Amino acid sequence: MSYTLTRPRSEQRPDTGFVPAETLAQLTELLERRRTGYSMEGPFYTDPGIFKADMEGIFGKHWIFTASIAEIPEPGDYVTLDFGPYALIVLRTDDGGVNVLHNICRHRGARVLTESRGSTGNMVCGYHSWTYAEDGTLIHASTAPGEKLDKECFALKRAQVRIVAGLVFTCLAEEPPEDFDEVIPLIEPYLAPHDISQTKVAYQQNIIEEGNWKLVMENNRECYHCDGHPELACSLFPTWGLSDGLIPPHLEEVWARNVEAKIQLEERCDRYGLHHEVIEQLDTRIAGFRISRESLDGAGESFSATGRRLSKKLLGSLRDFRLGRCSLHLQPNSWFHFLSDHIVTFAAIPINEHQTLVRTTWLVADDAVEGVDYDLDELTHVWKQTNLQDKAFVEMCQLGAASPAYEQGPYMDSEYQVEAFVNWYTQRMREHIA
Incomplete structure (x- = not known):
C-alpha cells in the first residue's frame, strides 16, 4: 500500500496554544483598571495564565532581540534560544545572512539542535x-518502500528576521508590526560607527533571575535605585533620568559634572559627525524605543572605576575613546551600551511567570587580544556586579508582588521610563485581546 503524507500549508503557522477564557476575562479587567503612574497589580507578575498571554501577545507578535552577528560570525554558526513555549535556532547562512527557525522537528517535535x-x-x-537545509527545507527523511513523503510540506517553520547594525531581531508573527522598519533607519546611524561586524564575543553571562520578565524590564528602565550600584556609579552618572528641578541635594555636584560632560561630549560628537540627539518613542509607537549618546563620568571613556578605556582597540570607524556611551532601549526585551572600546548587549528572556534569563554579552574589536589589549575581569567587572545587584532587586520585588499585602505604588518622576514601558505593555495587550 502506498500513501503520501501531506499537511495543508495553512497548518505551518506556529501555534502558541490557548489562553483560557477566564484568564482573558481577568486580564481584560486588570488592563481596564490600570492606574496611570502606579505599578501594576500583583497578578501581572505572578499569574501563569497572564504569563502565557504575554507570550502570545508580546513575544509571539513583536520584534525581539535574539543575538548579534558577532555571536554567529561564520556560515553554519548558530545559537539556540528558548523563551516561554518557544524554541528558536538563529543560524548564519552561507551568504552572510541570518535565518531564524523554530527548533521543532516536523516529524514528532523533537529539538533539532540541542546545544x-x-x-x-x-x-x-x-x-x-x-x-x-539552512533555510529549513526538509532534504532527507527515511521512508519504507512504497511510502512517499511530500518534503515541501514539512520544512522547519521560519520566523521573520531583521538585522539592524549587526543586531539580530526576530518576530514570530506572520504579519509583524510594520513600524519596526521605520525605526531601523532612525537607530542605525547611531550604531553603525561601532561596526559589530568587526567585533567578537569576549564573554557572555547568563543569569536566571527569580522574577517576572516585566520586573526585569522595569528595573532596567530607571536609575532611582542606582545608589545600589556603587561600581556602575563610578562611570554612569546616577542622575540619569533626572532633569533641572529634580536634583536632590546630595547629587547636585554630580549633576554639575554631568552637565559639563554633556556639553563636551556633544562638541566632540559634532566634530566627528556622530549622532547624539535623544530620540524617545517608548510608548508612542508599536516598536517602542529610545536612543541617545550620553556622557560618562571620570575620563568619560568606558565602564570602569576611573571611566577610562577597558580595551586598547577602538571599534569600527571611531577616532576617539572619549565618546561616552550610545544607549539603546527597545521594547519589549533588550537594551544596549555601545562604547568606543566595547559593546554590551542585554536580553531579557522569559522562562516562566517567575523566572527570567538575563543574557549579557561583551563584544570587543575582533583584533583585540585578551591579556594584551584588554583584561577580561576588568572588562566585565562593572556589569557583572551590577547584574548581581539588579538580580537581588528584581527578586525582592517578585516576593513582594506575590504577597496578599502588596498594593500598587506610585512611580517617581525619575521613573518615567518605567511608566512608559508599562503603558506600552498595556496598549499592546489590549490590542492582543481585542
Whole structure:
C-alpha cells in the first residue's frame, strides 16, 4: 500500500496554544483598571495564565532581540534560544545572512539542535535523522518502500528576521508590526560607527533571575535605585533620568559634572559627525524605543572605576575613546551600551511567570587580544556586579508582588521610563485581546 503524507500549508503557522477564557476575562479587567503612574497589580507578575498571554501577545507578535552577528560570525554558526513555549535556532547562512527557525522537528517535535550554540552544516534531528537545509527545507527523511513523503510540506517553520547594525531581531508573527522598519533607519546611524561586524564575543553571562520578565524590564528602565550600584556609579552618572528641578541635594555636584560632560561630549560628537540627539518613542509607537549618546563620568571613556578605556582597540570607524556611551532601549526585551572600546548587549528572556534569563554579552574589536589589549575581569567587572545587584532587586520585588499585602505604588518622576514601558505593555495587550 502506498500513501503520501501531506499537511495543508495553512497548518505551518506556529501555534502558541490557548489562553483560557477566564484568564482573558481577568486580564481584560486588570488592563481596564490600570492606574496611570502606579505599578501594576500583583497578578501581572505572578499569574501563569497572564504569563502565557504575554507570550502570545508580546513575544509571539513583536520584534525581539535574539543575538548579534558577532555571536554567529561564520556560515553554519548558530545559537539556540528558548523563551516561554518557544524554541528558536538563529543560524548564519552561507551568504552572510541570518535565518531564524523554530527548533521543532516536523516529524514528532523533537529539538533539532540541542546545544546552546555551535556550528552545523545541514541540521540533523537526533531522533529519527530528519535532515534540514539552512533555510529549513526538509532534504532527507527515511521512508519504507512504497511510502512517499511530500518534503515541501514539512520544512522547519521560519520566523521573520531583521538585522539592524549587526543586531539580530526576530518576530514570530506572520504579519509583524510594520513600524519596526521605520525605526531601523532612525537607530542605525547611531550604531553603525561601532561596526559589530568587526567585533567578537569576549564573554557572555547568563543569569536566571527569580522574577517576572516585566520586573526585569522595569528595573532596567530607571536609575532611582542606582545608589545600589556603587561600581556602575563610578562611570554612569546616577542622575540619569533626572532633569533641572529634580536634583536632590546630595547629587547636585554630580549633576554639575554631568552637565559639563554633556556639553563636551556633544562638541566632540559634532566634530566627528556622530549622532547624539535623544530620540524617545517608548510608548508612542508599536516598536517602542529610545536612543541617545550620553556622557560618562571620570575620563568619560568606558565602564570602569576611573571611566577610562577597558580595551586598547577602538571599534569600527571611531577616532576617539572619549565618546561616552550610545544607549539603546527597545521594547519589549533588550537594551544596549555601545562604547568606543566595547559593546554590551542585554536580553531579557522569559522562562516562566517567575523566572527570567538575563543574557549579557561583551563584544570587543575582533583584533583585540585578551591579556594584551584588554583584561577580561576588568572588562566585565562593572556589569557583572551590577547584574548581581539588579538580580537581588528584581527578586525582592517578585516576593513582594506575590504577597496578599502588596498594593500598587506610585512611580517617581525619575521613573518615567518605567511608566512608559508599562503603558506600552498595556496598549499592546489590549490590542492582543481585542
